[in-house]
Amino acid sequence: MESKCTLDNRAERKLLGTLLEIFKIPKKMGTLAWAVTNRIMTSTESSIVGKFTNNATPYMEFIYDCIDNPDIPVIVATKSAQIGWSELTNNALGKWIHTDPSKIIMAFPRLASARNYSREKIKPFFSGTKVLREIINQNVAKESFNYFEFPNGFLKLITAGSVGEMKSSSIPRIIIEEPDDLKADVNGQGDSLDIVIERQKTIPTRRKKLIYGGTPTDKDFSKVEDAYKKSNQMVFKPECHHCNSLHELNFSNLYEDEYQDRFIDEIYGKKNPSSAYYLCPHCELPWTFEEKKQNILNGMKYGNKGWHSNKPHITDIYGFAFNELLSSFQASEYKELSKKRVLAEIELAKGNEGKMKSFTNNNMGKAYASGSSAMEAEDMKLLRSNYPEHIVPMEGLVLTAGIDVQDNRFAIVIRAWGRNNCSWLVSWMEIFGDVKNQDSFIWQELTDKTVLAEIPHASGKPLRIAAISIDSGDNTELVYKWVLRMQELNSQVFATKGVRDLRWSDDEIYREPSNVEIDRDKQLRKSLAETMGVSIFPLGAHKAHTEVLNRVALNANKEARSNIYYFNEQSYGSYEEQMTSCRRLVDVNSGTNKSIYKLVSGKRKEAIDAEKNALHAAYAIGIRNYTYEHFQAIEHYLYN
DSSP, rough: OHOOOOOOOOHHHHHHHHHHHHHHHHHHHHOOHHHHHHEEEOOTOOOOOOOOTTOGGGGGHHHHHHHHHHTTEEEEEEOSSSHHHHHHHHHHHHHHHSSSEEEOEEEESHHHHHHHHHIIIIIIHHHHHHHHHHHSSTTTSSOOOOOETTTEEEEEEETTOOHHHHTSSSOSEEEEEEEEGOOSSSTSSOHHHHHHHHHHTOOOOGOOOOEEOOOOTTTTTTTHHHHHTOOOOOOOOOTTTTTTOOOOOOGGGEEBBBBBBTTTBBBTTTTTTGGGGEEEETTEEEOOOOHHHHHHHHHHHHHHHTEEOOTOOOEEEEEOOGGGOOOGGGGGGGGHHHHHHHHHHHHHHHOOOOOHHHHHHHHHHBBBBGGGOOOOOHHTTTOOOOOOOTOOOOOOOEEEEEEEOSEEEEEEEEEEEEEGGGGEEEEEEEESOOTTTSSHHHHHHHHTTTTTTTEBBBTEEEEEEEEOOOEOOOSHHHHHHHHHHTTTSSSSSEEEEEETTTTTOOOOOOOOOOOOOGGGGGGSSSSSHHHHHHHEEEEOHHHHHHHHHHHHHHGOTTTTSSSEOOOOSSSSSSSHHHHHHEEEEEHHHHHHSOEEEEOOOOOOOOHHHHHHHHHHHHHTGGGOOOOOOHHHHHHHHOOO
């Protein structure tokens, strides 16, 4: 029989063990391990029901590591659909709330977005996860959709359109959904993304975490693209099972065959999406969809679990680029992606850009640039032709000039026109001075450089500028006076006014002005132009912008024979930079193919505005209708 002393000792040891279990320091657990341990997926949250695993998105493992790393305060992702981003951010939320509570906000572009996310993601997640359900101080299923309280913290879902919501207390953890949809300006108080981020200003670096990911929209105007550019720019590289090489998955390596026997499908045309396959760009051998998934796993042996940085010197902002080729979900099989791309290409060939923009944003995970406006300055420089500056090349037979007017300068383009409606840039220049002063030397210099100029031709003979168009939108009265004086020397000097500038307009590049009546009895009721007797030519700025860029882009088409805009290297700088300074933005939700041009922040556009006026001058003198005999007569003068 055991003694009372022995029984008491056992009881004491048991009590001590219980107390140690209750008060022991919890074992440190990463976000991914937390999700695998605690999370049960419901049908409301996901198509994959049951205990959470990361098997479908192995490429996310390193991003989980970054979330757990206190030395990485900012994580950004430019992403496509079907890559599992929402589950990643939800798992981060759950782990924070359970093991390291604090104030947390999730920012959404619209109230409807926040409400839907709460109903479809947050509430099912909290209700279905035991450790969260037990500590959140409310009935998750019934209470407010945007506020969840727990010991030592809360989660608040806010809309980025409310300045009041975004300017309260400091928040150590912030998750932002779809940054590109946030307002560029909130009630005149600044960019909503900047306002949200400002709430972490006073938080120590190792305590704060900012996570934002979204689908990029328009090139050079995408917040998430801009954030990725400022990051260490990481890409995932699978390992080819044929040649063991690594490369970033790219849609240029996704191919499909044409239907056999000249079959034309009523939906997909010549291409057969069901035949889609992926080729390794190094060994050019195919990957099946299952092999691709294995190659992704194999790639995790390298770099940071498969991720490779393009800017490793940046250590405070980790950026990740996802496209849907990474996805292992059935909806992202090769044939499904091929269907979307083929349909987008068919619509684009018809002039409808909506599907291609959607495919580029949502499947490729890239920002979209429309048509020839996608050209970068460096791309344009590669298209330069080799002929002397300030000399009209042999093929150039008729000269026009376009002038853009600023307060402190004139920007001037002189173009030579020849057969097949082709054109050569002869000169691009800017004259600086006091444009607002009628007596300034700059007005005489403008006359000398255009109306009175004799431009040397490659034949040895000089050419005068046949027609000049000058923008009269700024310094209007002084421009009108100059035009009236110049028309005494050259009748083909035109004062233009761009229609709606960069906004959408279907106005033609050249249109005859209304008849100007200068009856003295009615002058008081007339515009300045009518009073002075100046005809104003409306210039369809949108169509002119499109045509100029399209003509430049034709340099890359070796089969093109007409309508090409040639240009050479100009000693005066920034020509290509100003020519490519605007992006064409397509409104895919309008149901039309309307678009606008938008100037990229920090860039100038005088060169392309001058080019539009030079094009207008050519249209004004009917260069498109010049016959073989017209050009033959000019050639006879030049070559004899």
